[in-house]
Amino acid sequence: MHKLNKSVIVYGPPGCGKTTNAQRIATALGLTKIHDNWDPLDRQLAPFNTLHLTNSSGPWPPHVRRVARYADVMQQIEAGRPLDITDLATTSRPRCRSCEEEGKGLDANRLCSDCEAMAPAYQKFDALIAEGHSRHQAFLMSGLAAHYF
Numbered sequence: 001m002h003k004l005n006k007s008v009i010v011y012g013p014p015g016c017g018k019t020t021n022a023q024r025i026a027t028a029l030g031l032t033k034i035h036d037n038w039d040p041l042d043r044q045l046a047p048f049n050t051l052h053l054t055n056s057s058g059p060w061p062p063h064v065r066r067v068a069r070y071a072d073v074m075q076q077i078e079a080g081r082p083l084d085i086t087d088l089a090t091t092s093r094p095r096c097r098s099c100e101e102e103g104k105g106l107d108a109n110r111l112c113s114d115c116e117a118m119a120p121a122y123q124k125f126d127a128l129i130a131e132g133h134s135r136h137q138a139f140l141m142s143g144l145a146a147h148y149f
Contacts, residue, residue, distance in 0.1 A: 007031070007050045009038070018053045021074065026051040028077045 008029055010018045022034050031051045038052035 007048060007052060009052045009054060014055060021077075022051055022053055024077050 008025075008031060010022065010025065019036065022036075026032070026034055029051070031049055033050040034053065035050050036053045038054045
């Protein structure tokens with residue numbers, strides 16, 4: 001298991017399983033605290049070693065480097081296998097809507113104004129678990145704050 005020294009965000013709409021699975025995900029990632037209803041727009045720096053649950057849709061920094069399906073992550077947890085975010089397959093980087101509309105996001109030096117403004121709030125995050133376009137399409141994303149270190 002990869003022991004996180006930062007924190008993890010779990011994003012998704014109400015009813016997608018964030019709260020139901022929070023303790024299991026936190027335990028699998030070696031996190032000791034859970035913060036429900038976290039709002040990234042308040043721009044407060046989140047505490048270390050915490051799993052943050054949020055309904056907010058961002059803005060999220062666009063330079064995430066590793067992605068795995070949420071279903072695969074939960075399957076590993078169900079089977080009692082260690083969850084190591086450093087072993088996730090590298091895939092294309094997701095982008096926030098503004099970065100996508102402005103043609104930014106693939107280049108870490110070119111961020112939309114929303115992502116640029118949110119940069120300080122994400123310095124303590126090691127990963128993001130985010131709900132995809134449908135309720136059953138969620139992802140665990142690591143390397144979220146790589147550009148800021």
